[in-house]
Amino acid sequence: MTDQLSNPGRRRAMMTGGSLVALTGWSGLAGADGVRVDPAAKKTASGAKALPDYAQWKDADAMIVHSANTIEQKRSAFGASTITPSDRLYVRNNLNPPDASIVQDPDAWMLEVQGVGQPRSLSLAELKTLGLQSVTMVLQCSGNGRAWFPHGPSGTQWTVGAAGCVVFTGVPVKAVVQALGGVADGMVYMTGTGGEIIPEGLDPKTVMIERSVPLEALDNAILAWELNGEALPLAHGGPLRMVVPGYMGVNNVKYVKQLAFTKDQSPAKIQQTSYRFSPVGVKGTPEFPSLWEMPVNSWITHPFEPGQSAKAGRVQISGVALGGTHEVKQTEVSVDGGKTWLQASYIGPDMGPFAWRTFTLGVDLKPGKYQLVSRTTNAAGKVQPEHREENERGYNNNSWLDHGFELEVV
């Protein structure tokens, strides 16, 4: 049997040029008139942090290491191929990951299932006998785009790179529930508990990773052991992760050790008061909406970046568009900050309602100043708004204005 842990020195030196875009140079970032500054870019310019041990296999050139548990993909490192390579996928952990030994024998991992007809523990080996499903989906941190909130919410200052589109494969939660006699009567939530080690001396409820989502999320949820065709790495929740397509990253519980159908939401702090959409100045409490479904969003990734200047001529502007829990319907691009819009085309196969799509639009740019923005509408008719909805912790930023940037063409 192959065991990648036994070969930690496997090298990955991609013989490529590394970047897909023709850059003509960088304009000054600071103080340039109206130039939207990418805070993350400034941060790396001042000295990049090293990848943590558990994520050493990431493409360091493609990532911004905010901290050992918050690693963002650079905007310039997004591809146009729909799928985000695993080694460029962002990482966000609310607690340190468990020891890497848990992925040495994935099939031995145990999951406790509660709130069903016949509650019991199942090994991952047994879960693999119950069904197989894969889903191509956007994985995104609720705080993606936080860097643009003017009140300076605490938390990682993500711009666009706390998101990726990946293929998760595992067993449908439905199949597991069916094998265990169905959901028990009266249950309203599906609750996953992570396998992180709770630091000694702390009240578990204040730090444990336990998230509840509405029972309806059961329809698309899977218990995943594979990411993009390889065994799920520790950095992304291996050996087993609860995957809830269309829901914000935090609901996709890593190293899931318990799946419970419950009458109430988890009592954990991360459910009760964290990840709540509360007004600026107001702390999160259960009365405010939980960060569940993702909103419609989009951003330009090529061939320009914030802070850049370019040569006049023909260009293909492209980016990614996601519809949340519905497929995308249309994406428009504006080069004049939203005064006029042109409809972009989607490229490549539609990988399902939870995937994002790459959009593209060919335009001729003469010398001058441009404000590049994109705006997406999903199949449910939700349109990406011009302005973010302000909130205390800087969640759910899908403002098309924030995601855009100025470009000087010479």
Add this chain to the structure above:
Amino acid sequence: MTDQLSNPGRRRAMMTGGSLVALTGWSGLAGADGVRVDPAAKKTASGAKALPDYAQWKDADAMIVHSANTIEQKRSAFGASTITPSDRLYVRNNLNPPDASIVQDPDAWMLEVQGVGQPRSLSLAELKTLGLQSVTMVLQCSGNGRAWFPHGPSGTQWTVGAAGCVVFTGVPVKAVVQALGGVADGMVYMTGTGGEIIPEGLDPKTVMIERSVPLEALDNAILAWELNGEALPLAHGGPLRMVVPGYMGVNNVKYVKQLAFTKDQSPAKIQQTSYRFSPVGVKGTPEFPSLWEMPVNSWITHPFEPGQSAKAGRVQISGVALGGTHEVKQTEVSVDGGKTWLQASYIGPDMGPFAWRTFTLGVDLKPGKYQLVSRTTNAAGKVQPEHREENERGYNNNSWLDHGFELEVV
């Protein structure tokens, strides 16, 4: 700008268990009654070769190195997530790759276009302004499955691993042709020429990589600079590759330096006499069919492998199914060598007509001997045959019997 060449030491130590299946042990490979032996597995058992420099970034544990220019993915390393990770994608070069310096500045790569209204050279930077398209497609060597031809054709003894399903992104050839005044009158073929260095003292025609495909292939062809969301690596034809969805691997010319619309097929040996479907004992000549479109095919990848035994109980049998130039319509699985068939389900989103799909079927296996096979039908009604069509060089093996294997359940 990111330059991955400047960081050759980037490590990739995936913190995973490495394998997705629960194996219960290996039965003896040699001499077991009726057990189908995987020749590639025998070869690696006798001592694995090292990955060549240009492919050092591959996942060594997932690959079988036949030679520096023929590297196969292990059957056990296939995932169920449709997309083959780049670091597990097979490699087959007919000539040594050019120097890695060609991918250091991809945008400077030049492509000569002939047989159009206004023939000229274009840089990759210019190609990027003309359009953007991506395609999810099977890339497969014509000789995949050669190991099962009983007459022992020369060439690499591939079993199933000279194939993968990947996302290529680039400019539609149609858009390039349109920008250059359309295809010139009377042209019948689309001909790509590779940028390999021709060894001194040899007649270029005998070694050059130049392949012609029918003009109709233009409809789906792209000039690709991205593979699975990253700049196209040298090992897979970077900085620029001609990609012809639905056509055998050899037609997807790497490091493409010339694209020509021609009245005749290329005079190169690789077109005229190699890659021809000739009877056993007869050398290839232009009168025999060229290896162009891929036939319908499928094979089981999980949870068993050839030569394996297993414990009785419930299992999910899964594998990959490809339709060639048409989408797959149905895949059946038999555990009794084709006496009775059960219809498998496809999982995950359909990624288009040129992609493969993962199929799955849950069965209960009692102790005994089984012959596991799969059979796919595509949307054009083509059914995978029981027996391979014999031919001199061992091409196009899509026999469901050959791709199957015996399993002992205890």
